[in-house]
Amino acid sequence: MNVFVVGVGLIGGSFAIDIKAAFNEAKIYGVDRSEDNLEEALSLGLIDYISNLDELDKADVVIIAIPVDATVEILPTILDKIDDNCLVFDAGSTKKKLCSTVEHHDKRRNYLAVHPIAGTEFSGPQAAIANLYRGKTNIICEVEKTAFKLQEKGMEIFSRLGMRIRYMDPSSHDKHIAYVSHLSHISSFMLGKTVIEKEKNERDIFDMAGSGFASTVRLAKSSPAMWAPIFKHNKENIIETLEEYIANLAQFKELIENDDFLAVYREMEDTNHIKTILKGIA
């Protein structure tokens, strides 16, 4: 099984590690804009060969793990170049724009729109880790548009990697993921910004920060190259989530201003219910 990984960073590299472990016969071919990343991926053993898009005709599986704007650009070209029996899936955090881009492509049936809910705040080949996908949710959109045999091929991979499958339409995916993922990233980035701006001349202050701050601001370490295109693709949904988030913050501020600390208490008490919801999330 020839697996082409387009983008040998955290996501693509972690797929490479687990697929090699799960499929004896798998050969991993790395494709990347960056020569340095390819060399690094080869020396780390993530990939077996450095390759390029012109060798795609020998691919059995192509995994696209690059920023979503780059995926939109490259996906039609990749579909043009592959064999009829090749499965192409991406791992992007938005799905609507991707699905509509290839809606009328001759090889639409070769593409599976995938979003594995897995990752860390790190990036690049050295960030790739084994078992990143084990026990994680994998959202698949418009599964019915993919050839049955190729759906099966995808499921075999996801199943051996230990993922839970959820099916969804692209619009619902993008709408809900804005709440449970994209908004978290913005809240974290802006928290980091607010504190850095205030404390830029007072380095000692960060001695005062504990694990609570570290946890809340962790996502502010994430890659801008990955996230700016996600916010672009999911603009409308993200604006809506941000408006609601800002309104909730403003209302909480008003309760504090009005010394209504009973209401402040109740707001927090109501939200404590997140404990139950979070059970089961790693």
Next chain:
Amino acid sequence: MNVFVVGVGLIGGSFAIDIKAAFNEAKIYGVDRSEDNLEEALSLGLIDYISNLDELDKADVVIIAIPVDATVEILPTILDKIDDNCLVFDAGSTKKKLCSTVEHHDKRRNYLAVHPIAGTEFSGPQAAIANLYRGKTNIICEVEKTAFKLQEKGMEIFSRLGMRIRYMDPSSHDKHIAYVSHLSHISSFMLGKTVIEKEKNERDIFDMAGSGFASTVRLAKSSPAMWAPIFKHNKENIIETLEEYIANLAQFKELIENDDFLAVYREMEDTNHIKTILKGIA
């Protein structure tokens, strides 16, 4: 050494565990409004005896680990009841109001204003853990107002528990802690609220949430009984931080609305610098 722990929850209970381990001769007396908490603390072995404020005359050390508004109320009474050689310290997340409350108390020299930057999102006696304070920052305010012998007694405890000491005035403490701690809690609570409100009828959606959401919303599990009084005490500073946070979020939203994704990228890139800052925080 008779150590009275007023409030046998996460913070007080964890002090009890470590002090018993570090001082062979320590006897721990638990004082709490809740009989259930006292019984639980006793059966968990956090405390040696259930006690009450009327026995404070035999205390060598009193640790107050209850919500900050309750501390303001009880601290003068505790100081009235203790012996001249007894050290009283609290562990509250605000310091200005406490210091001003006892400013003119006859026994001001017996009090040390302490804020250990340690905790978890859990609460109650069963949340108490060993080594919670090891390697953590301990902020001490107005140290010069505490009797020299009692400063020494406090330092001996904090040193055996493995804490790093930082000295600060109460106003600076409250101002900076609003940024690096209190704001994180509000951002997390309001993130939880925004997502719960939106998704209340769609439970499956939380299957889409990954470790990023879990990390950012972790503090929303925190105790309202502890946090509402903190927001009350630190009202002015918290309103200021919230205004800056909301302004940053609104500006980020505007960049997205205006399709200025280069600026969106740069905002995130600038904030990535938090990586360096966070090094060393657990």
